[in-house]
Amino acid sequence: IVLTQSPGTLSLSPGERATLSCRASQSVSTSYLTWYQQKPGQAPRLLIFGASRRATGIPDRFSGSGSGTDFTLTISRLEPEDLAVYYCQQYDGSSFTFGPGTKVEIK
């Protein structure tokens, strides 16, 4: 399964809403759609699992939604520390794949 993320780069001001898209080439079980955040120079961090469940310690401004082939990560009010690349990931029982990532820039 190939994952496509859009846009490639998102440049927004603090307080604005960010909407990141992840589209799969085939249907993905919501149980196995995951979002990660990778800040510059750091390892990735789990944000959302099961398409919509926030990981421990993740602020409620991050939310995930979607099903089938279309999934969305929303950051309701951008903070300067949200500068990062965001990756979606899927598991289909035989392999995991990551999307190419969306880079979020803060104006």
Added chain:
Amino acid sequence: QVQLVESGGRLVKPGGSLRLSCAASGFTFSDYYMSWIRQAPGKGLEWISDISSSTNTILYADSVKGRFTISRDNAKNSLYLQMSSLRAEDTAVYYCARSQDAVTNQYYGMNVWGQGTTVTVSS
């Protein structure tokens, strides 16, 4: 605290071999599947292998199948990646990550990551 620490990365010549290790602490290692993920310089994340808690299920990405071998030693709380026939395109930071919960058989995402170890394949 819950922690993963990778080691073993270094400069290696094309065609060479290397073994990476990942030491786990702060959780019951044998209760979890484990994965290796890599990131080439300036590029995105690439999953390369996953191993079940009992080692009876092992998965590989096509890009490393036949060249890389994942293994684990639950008594030593350690995960390994044996890499052979290395190519320039294997140059990357290699991360280990905690994967599926084998006790509940649920996937809660890769919720623990190490800091990564760097492998450079170059002559």
